[in-house]
Amino acid sequence: MxxxxxxxxxxxxxxxxxxxxxxxxxxxxxxxxxxxxxxxxxxxxxxxxxxxxxxxxxxxxRELRRRLVNDVSHELNTPLSVIQLEAKGLHDGLQTPEQASDLIIGEVDRLRGLVSDLNSLAETDYGELGLTVEASSVSSLLTAEVERWQPHSRAREVDLSLQISGDLPDMDLDRLRMSQALGNVVSNAIDCSEAGGSVAIRAWQEREEALVISVVDSGIGIDAEDLPHVFDRFYRTDQSRSRGIPGTGLGLAITRAIVEAHGGTATVESGGPGQGVTVVIRLPLANSLEG
Structure with missing residues (x-):
């Protein structure tokens, strides 16, 4: 028993x-x-x-998906509301076709940018970034970025400069993706700078360890409590929102994903409001063709 x-x-x-x-x-x-x-x-x-x-x-x-849906809904709502108001104003004769069409085109461009950014993030989330690595001159890449963003900086009356220290090694990079990563940082720096301000792209080799690219602006700066969140998706500081600075809050998240896919790191520094921002990208010299 x-x-x-x-x-x-x-x-x-x-x-x-x-x-x-x-x-x-x-x-x-x-x-x-x-x-x-x-x-x-x-x-x-x-x-x-x-x-x-x-x-x-x-x-x-599940929580990330929930937050993503909420964030995307919020970002979509603003341009859609503007488009609706402009279309209604046009219908009611309160707006001229030229005025309404300019604003509507601007909001459609904003929506297009949001969709493009979301596609880039989806590719990183599912490991489908698909880098096409090739031998690249970092100096020529940076020069091309300055040329690409000069019209935008001139329009905002912001001085854009490039400072390269010494000879930079050629590296194995996805040139298109790295241009996207740098473009996000440079355009953000220009948009956050006042007329008469400056944005400096600097590059140098750090010992035998890394190639460093920094983007230094004289813009609105970032509060200390905001610094840990600047690479978060859809995160925008109160200063950028209150000043109407364009953007979806996805650019720096995409930049970090692209840089990390190359084995590098992306960090941000700021002395506080009004002290500007420095974004630092470090790429390991293991990617160097001389390494």
Missing amino acids: VAILLAGWLSRRITAPVTALTEATQAIAQGDTTQLPVTSSDELGRMSEAFNHMTSALETQ
Whole structure:
């Protein structure tokens, strides 16, 4: 009799965690990510821990998706509202076709930029960035960026300059993607600078370790509490929102993803409001054709 009771107890002790794991697995399909209690350090306990890690990851991804939907909805709402108001004003005769069309075209361009940025982020999220690496002259890449953004800087009366220290090594890069990463930083720096301000692109080799590219502006600066968040998606500081500085808050997130795909790092520094911003990109010399 004792043997039968002991066998039943052992059976329940073994099958109960398995049953709980099975039920929890089925509950995931209904969106329930409740964690399992870990009551032992044996194989079943390790399975429960692995299950809990999985549910935590699923919950994190769910929260990220929820935030993304909310953020995208917010970003879409503003240009759509402007387009609706302009179309209504045109219909009611309150706006001339020229006035309405200019504003509508501007908002459509903003929507197009948002869609492009979202596509870039989706590619990084799913590991589909697909770098096309080739031997590239960093000096010529930077020179091309200055030429590309000179018209925009002149229009805003901001001085844009390039300062290269020494001979920069050629590197294995995806030139198109790196141009995208740099363009996000440079355009943001120009937009955040007042008329009469400056944006300086600087590049140098840091010992035998890295090639460093910095973009230094004399713009509105960033509060200390905002610095940890500048690479977050859709994050825009109060200063940029209040001054009507264009952008979706995705550019720096895309820049960091592209730089990290090249094995590098992207950081930001600022002395505070009114002290400008410095974005620093470091690329390992392991990518150098001389390394």
